[in-house]
Amino acid sequence: MRSHLPRLTMIAAALVSTTALAGQVAVQIKGPDGKAASGVRVSVPELMRSSAPSDKDGIVILKNIPAGDVDITAAPSGFRPIQQRVTVAQNGTATLNFQLEPSDALKRAALANSEPATEHLAQKQAYLNSIKAVKGKKPNIVVILFDDLGYGDLSSYGNRLIKTPRIDAAASQGIKLEQFYSASPVCTPSRAALLSGRYPNRAHAANHVYFPTGHPMATIRRSMGWANALPKDEILLPEILSRAGYATGAFGKWHLGDQAGHRPNDFGFQDYFGILYSNDMKPETLWRNDKVDTPADQTDQATLTERITDEAIAFLRKNAEKPFFAYVPYTAPHLPHHPNPKHKGVSEGGTYGDVIEDLDTNVGRLLQTLRDLKVDDNTIIVITSDNGGDWGGSAGNLRGRKGETFEGGQRVPAFIIWPGVTKPGTVSQEMGMNFDFYATILKELNIPLPSDRIIDGADIRPLLAGGKTPHDFLYYTTVWTGSFAGVRDGHYKFRDIVADPSPLGAGGEAYNAIPSLYSLDKDNESHDVSAKHPEELERLKKQLDAFRKAYQHNPRGWIDPPSVVSR
Missing domain, CATH: 2.60.40.1120 (Carboxypeptidase-like, regulatory domain)
Structure with missing residues (x-):
């Protein structure tokens, strides 16, 4: 030896x-x-x-x-x-x-763990079969979703270096929501919530993000029993709108699964163009419906925002004579940053600013198309972000950023332009969340909500008209485990101890060693006021504990038997 x-x-x-x-x-x-x-x-x-x-x-x-x-x-x-x-x-x-x-043992564990069971596929199909084409004049719907745009990244939200005049001009035509949230501080869960009307935990979508099939991280997810695609029994907004007579199209980042059966066309989008996951994941293949349109080695990220806009504009023109739902989830300003040559070196905000100012130009093109087609007076326009800004972005005066349960991780810019509902130049301090669009649109169209499952979103039309929020509480979720780690009401926020272990190492957040209470109407999480208001801390802690308990008892949020009257 x-x-x-x-x-x-x-x-x-x-x-x-x-x-x-x-x-x-x-x-x-x-x-x-x-x-x-x-x-x-x-x-x-x-x-x-x-x-x-x-x-x-x-x-x-x-x-x-x-x-x-x-x-x-x-x-x-x-x-x-x-x-x-x-x-x-x-x-x-x-x-x-x-x-x-991943180790061989991890790979074996991945093979042993299939995707989570599909439990309510029959109920979903029965619900979709019950939907009839909506009669009368129906509003068009355009949802513009930025990727990792921070709360302070737009000039209308206080940024002094990055100029976004077209987005700001559009915002002035409707309502600016200053207490609006994504349902998660990271991409996949937020998108699942927006399109399903539910907290992402209910859709097996709250554990970090989905990865391309074959990616080592997809193996890790499977080995831990985590889904890597949205369950087929989730009912997404485009599926409902398609049954109701809408033309439906998505253009940009999907990030809800790249496997056959889990792509945009499988969830109600009649037209799709874009990338099935994040722009920092390989391969950078662009898809058109269920086929590869542009191989990865031919994808030019510098012009991707422009190309996504071109595709969305073509869809609007093709469907101008019928009601349409255009979902435009841009890949920018998510890392890596590839400024369009037309904007490179222009912004005072550097490369990051170049990317956002390119977005501003293309959003302007999209909105001008609505005016040119003379459909803007009957179109609901939503402009928001999937979560807080990453490194390089700005959270404005908020604490934290993407991936965190501080406000900077989940509070996002949001504008709604809704002719006949929103008043130009309105600013609201009422709280809402991106899953509210689901219930709001269905209520507007007199389509009943699915009755076999909990819909967490609510009808926010009164809020958009200048009234109060329908929510008593909103909840914050962590990145890796998808745990409910915080709750807020109209004044206070309770943030529990965050222990969110990552499979890659220690991970998680370690900012507060004890449960904390913040007065959101007076301070942006700089000072823990639990010593001064222990009764408020205890009240919100009990509320969070009760919500967690209810969730643990019924994770998917099924209502069995289905209720006769939906929320």
């Missing part, structure tokens, strides 16, 4: 003699999704005690490593062990890149 004593003796002598004979090793660790992986311990086996975990940026610096050849290892649970040999120079820094890959 080989003895390591000579090697250890040499290392000990080197350390004692002088630190000049030592250098350091910098390791960048990325998860299977290509993003920084925190909490992954890296070590030098021969030095025994020389180990350290990666920081939030996925970086580990191992100092005082003896000069010469040395092995660097990482063996995080659930992933293949990594070992690389590197040469350390005296007083130098050697660099390594570690990419985590």
Whole structure:
């Protein structure tokens, strides 16, 4: 058996003699999704005690490593062990890149876990079969959804560097909602809520985001029993509107599953063009309905916003004589940022500003098309974001950002232009959430809500007309586990201890070690007021606990037997 004593003796002598004979090793660790992986311990086996975990940026610096050849290892649970040999120079820094890959055991677990069961497919079909074409004049609907646009990224929300005159002009024609929320601080869950009218937890969509089939992160999701596509028994708004006589089209980012049977055409969209997941995921293939339109190596992200707009405009022109629902979920300003050459270097907000000002131009084109077609006076226009801004974006005066249950993670810009309902130039401080559009549209069309399931959204037409919110409470969900971690009413917000472990490492949020209470009408989460208002903390904590208990008892939110009268 080989003895390591000579090697250890040499290392000990080197350390004692002088630190000049030592250098350091910098390791960048990325998860299977290509993003920084925190909490992954890296070590030098021969030095025994020389180990350290990666920081939030996925970086580990191992100092005082003896000069010469040395092995660097990482063996995080659930992933293949990594070992690389590197040469350390005296007083130098050697660099390594570690990419985590699922272990064989994790892959076997993935094969053993199928997608969550479809439980209410028959009830869904019966409901859709009951919907008849709506008679009379029906409003057109256009939903414009930005990807990771922060609360402070538009000039109408206070940004002084990024100019968005076309979006601002459109907003001035309707109501600006300053207390409006996405149902999650990350992409997939928020989109599931918007289109289903339900908290994303009910649709197996609250655990981080869906990944392309074959992606290592898709394997990890399956191994943990997490869905990687929206269950087929969810009833989405386009399915209902299609049955009601609408032309339905989606143009942009889907992110609710790329598998056959879970794509936009499978959930009621008659026309689709775009990318089935995020623009930072490979491959960057563009789809037209159920076929590949543009191979990944031919996709130009710099002009993708423009191309999405072109497709949406073509849809509007094709369907100008009939009621239409156009869903335009842009891929921008999600990372990576690829400014259109027409806008590159123009914005005072740098590359990020260039991307948003390109969005502004294209939103202007879209809205001008409605005017040119003379259908703007009968079109409901929704402009909002799927969650808070990422790094590079602005949360304005809010705390936190994408991925967090602070306000900056879930409070988003929102404008509604609804002729005959909203008044130009109105600003509302009443709270609402993106799942409210579902119930609001169906109520406007006199279509009953599905009665076999809980619909969390509510009809917000009175709010849009300048009245009060229909909600007593709204709930905040975490990124990885999809836990309900906070609740707010019209004045206060209770934020529970957030422990949201990621399968890639420590993960989660660690900002508050104790439950916190914030006065949202006086302060933007800078000061915990629980000591001053313990009764409010206790009241909201009980409300959150009760909601959690009800959810745990009935996670999918089924009503069995279906109620006769819907909410």
